Amino acid sequence: MKAKLVVLTLIFTLLLPSQLFAEKTLDPVKSITFKDVEPLMRARSQAIIDNSQTFSGASTSFSRSTSSFDSYIGSAQAKYDSNAAIGAGINQDLAEAFKQLQFLLVIQKSSLVGSTNLTNTGYSLEMTNDKIVYSAEAMYISYNQLNYQLESSIAAKALLEKRLEATKLQQQLGMVSTIATLDAEKQLEETDLAIKTTKESMNSIKQQFNIWFAQNYDTDLAIGDVPQVSDSTISAINVDEDYLEAEKKSYNVRMNEDIDKKNNEKRTFKSGFYKAYQKILDKQKALSVAEKKFDLAKKNIESAEIKYKLGMLSTLQLLGEQSSFAATKASYENAQFDLFKAYREYEWAKRGVIVV
Numbered sequence: 001m002k003a004k005l006v007v008l009t010l011i012f013t014l015l016l017p018s019q020l021f022a023e024k025t026l027d028p029v030k031s032i033t034f035k036d037v038e039p040l041m042r043a044r045s046q047a048i049i050d051n052s053q054t055f056s057g058a059s060t061s062f063s064r065s066t067s068s069f070d071s072y073i074g075s076a077q078a079k080y081d082s083n084a085a086i087g088a089g090i091n092q093d094l095a096e097a098f099k100q101l102q103f104l105l106v107i108q109k110s111s112l113v114g115s116t117n118l119t120n121t122g123y124s125l126e127m128t129n130d131k132i133v134y135s136a137e138a139m140y141i142s143y144n145q146l147n148y149q150l151e152s153s154i155a156a157k158a159l160l161e162k163r164l165e166a167t168k169l170q171q172q173l174g175m176v177s178t179i180a181t182l183d184a185e186k187q188l189e190e191t192d193l194a195i196k197t198t199k200e201s202m203n204s205i206k207q208q209f210n211i212w213f214a215q216n217y218d219t220d221l222a223i224g225d226v227p228q229v230s231d232s233t234i235s236a237i238n239v240d241e242d243y244l245e246a247e248k249k250s251y252n253v254r255m256n257e258d259i260d261k262k263n264n265e266k267r268t269f270k271s272g273f274y275k276a277y278q279k280i281l282d283k284q285k286a287l288s289v290a291e292k293k294f295d296l297a298k299k300n301i302e303s304a305e306i307k308y309k310l311g312m313l314s315t316l317q318l319l320g321e322q323s324s325f326a327a328t329k330a331s332y333e334n335a336q337f338d339l340f341k342a343y344r345e346y347e348w349a350k351r352g353v354i355v356v
Contacts (some may be wrong), residue, residue: 022173031222051125120255128252134355143205148330155326159319161187239277272354276346283339290335297328
């Protein structure tokens with residue numbers, strides 16, 4: 001019964017609400033770069049703070065509980081010694097009773113240690129915190145992707161507006177039917193909706209970061225660019241050496257004491273680790289293709305602008321070239337983002353966390 005009460009006390013400690021901890025007044029965060037994400041998340045994210053406090057509280061409670069058991073066990077031993085020394089009769093019976101009590105306390109303490117397994121609890125909470133940080137990094141990248149998507153949609157809208165004007169004029173001249181005008185209007189409406197949706201998504205990401213950073217959700221937060229990964233950085237990766245070190249850090253591997261389960265986790269981790277590395281190589285190739293297309297698009301838009309100045313290209317045609325260029329640029333930027341994201345996934349794998 002005492003062991004159950006101690007375990008219940010431990011569980012209660014784990015469930016303590018964050019409101020019981022004193023709040024801190026933090027300066028508002030006005031702008032962030034990618035390298036700011038992890039330290040800010042670990043310092044300000046309530047979920048991460050709660051996890052850390054949960055483990056700290058559980059550790060303290062566990063330490064006190066095991067110390068109490070040690071005290072009870074020692075006391076029982078002392079009672080046994082004092083009564084056993086007296087000799088026969090009731091004192092001897094008491095001595096044996098205290099010996100039995102000591103034996104039961106040792107069993108209860110062992111049961112408590114086995115059931116709580118604080119080390120694994122710590123690993124689990126650390127892994128959860130790491131994945132929370134990764135999700136924030138992924139959201140940072142998504143914000144930048146949406147930003148380039150917005151630029152592409154705005155360029156497409158300018159083209160569609162000009163096309164709608166031209167289509168209406170052609171309809172007045174009897175060159176096209178009403179259906180053509182309705183179709184142009186529908187495309188413009190869809191693009192307007194896409195722009196609105198993209199802006200809302202970007203604003204939602206800002207709000208989420210503000211919540212993570214423990215500040216007003218509508219704080220004007222500037223989100224910086226996504227870093228680039230150079231070919232030399234990728235070439236310098238030694239995946240086999242990295243894997244050997246990463247396996248030692250794998251939370252899932254360390255949390256399994258059973259040899260069969262541990263070996264299975266090692267196989268799973270190895271598969272995920274090498275997949276993360278292969279993903280970098282795949283995204284690097286995809287970026288190379290996107291870069292070539294972007295280089296060609298830059299030449300095409302330069303040529304189109306020259307032709308427009310010379311009167312060889314209409315405004316509508318120039319807008320078409322600009323829209324095409326914006327879309328190609330967005331694809332190129334997204335390929336860069338995808339490569340960086342893959343690289344970060346590999347970096348997390350090196351820290352013992354397979355995030356995807």
